[in-house]
Amino acid sequence: MISVRPFHDLFVGEVSGADLTRPQTEAEIAAIEAAIAEHAVLVFRDQRVTDEQQLAFSERFGPLEHTGGTGISKPGEQRLHPAFADVSNLDVDGAVLARDNRRRLYSLGNMLWHSDSSFKAVPAKYSLLSGRVVVEKGGETEFADMRAAYDALDEAAKAEIEDLICEHSLIYSREVLGFGDLTDAERATMRPVRQTLVRTHLVSGRKSVYLASHIGRIVGWPVPEARAFIRDLTEKATRPEFVYRHVWRPFDLVMWDNRCTMHRARRFKSDAVRDMRRTTVAGDAPTVALAAA
């Protein structure tokens, strides 16, 4: 049976006793679900999973997102099965992307705090990231606990954000880094969607701040005021005590709940090979009644 060791004062558990290369029992899945409801981020060490095994494990938590239709990768350019988000810096032949490669520049947006698929009408539940080839220096993934961030707000701040609705789009997060090199067709797939700024977790019942660098607007607010507000809130929500930095070992598999955490990638040398493969469990429902902005 699995056991979970807390890894941080607020969140993150290191799971031992799990072998994700083989099918999990109902009891094991239930234990993992209970653990992630509590810890929000789970670290599984030494999981030499194949793509098939990662898919099989991920599907136990619900239908998976398919990456087609979002982002900028075209069919035929994809290295992995369409249920994978390719978080590597490799092309279809396994070569490291050139420094000025468009997909590489696009992916630098992952260095901004975000929650996966918050730009989809039904945003993601869990992400599972398997580190197949990790870099020796840099390339860490940082996680921030948005439940703790919510709890730390004073009553006035909680009241102010309680009913706010934000608009999320990949266009906004790319704009932050000055990446505007998008085709009309790509922009059309990136139309903003609406999400509540405060979410209540279905299992734990805890409230969290639903932030992401994909946010570009708050409904009813002038844009500059919204941007300044979201920046300030993000800064508060990601202060050091709410953050865990994951230093990757080969074959770590990290699973997190996008509904109550943000994460970001850290810088590494552009010529180092980094092969990370993500599966994403779809969410259950939109956060607002009318999600299309």
Place this chain on the structure above:
Amino acid sequence: MMIQPIQPGFVGVVTGIDICQPLTAPEVAQIEAGMDSFAVLSFPNQPLTDEQQVVFSANFGELEIPLAAQMMAPEKRRFQKIELGDISNFDGKNTDKLRDREDSRRMYALANRLWHSDASFRAVGAGYTLLHSRVNPTKGGNTEFADMRAAYDALDAKTKALVDDMIVGHSIVYSREQIGFEVKGDADNLKPVKHRLVVTHPVTGRKSLYLSSHIGEIDGWLIPEARAFLRDLTEHATQRQFVYSHKWEVNDLVMWDNRTVMHRATRFDDLKERRDLRRTSIKGVGLGVDSVPVQQAAE
């Protein structure tokens, strides 16, 4: 005159001097030495008039004429003294009316909530800025300062080597872009100017990060890479151990050195509460924040 540091080596509180009166040369020298040591000086209880603020400021160099005042018709200016910058949320001369939520002056000023160094988008950035407080909101509206000398010192050797010779482009367009506000106007004023990212203080010899939200590019870097790097560097440089948050009292005068600190405003309820600060700035000529000559920048 006495200068008492708030944090070791950063931010001094100056007492025992009346800066409404003309200063002697030794007093000016003592204040300048205080600025060299502490980068920010706070003078509480100084009921300066506009004229006195200008006279006090002129002790430290040539005053800048704020862009907004330059472009405004004289009869529309709030202050007789063209050197004074209007850091208020008033609807121009009508100080009883606050700016509307959608007012473009308000949108423009919201970028002051991003960390910046004054006038770093000019060929010669500001040296000292002096801000005098007249009216404060009941909550918020602080000015925060971050020590760019300490931030530089705290970089690891590899990052120091990476940034030491870096040349970056500053423009008012870049800082406004970050909050989704498009700056329109004279193209010459908006063109990026190049500065070194690391500047050396001519008196103390200390290095500091000349960072600012006005920066949008690094020479020789791709834009998204540059922006991601600058964000991370700014995050490093504004960690809480480098930051002092000034809660304003009426008649505080705070002066800071834009070569060695960044600053930003914090939020307040500007649609309901009044805030009135008056700003003077000293040109940073010969202070190490002159733009990099084009030839050198191209190398």
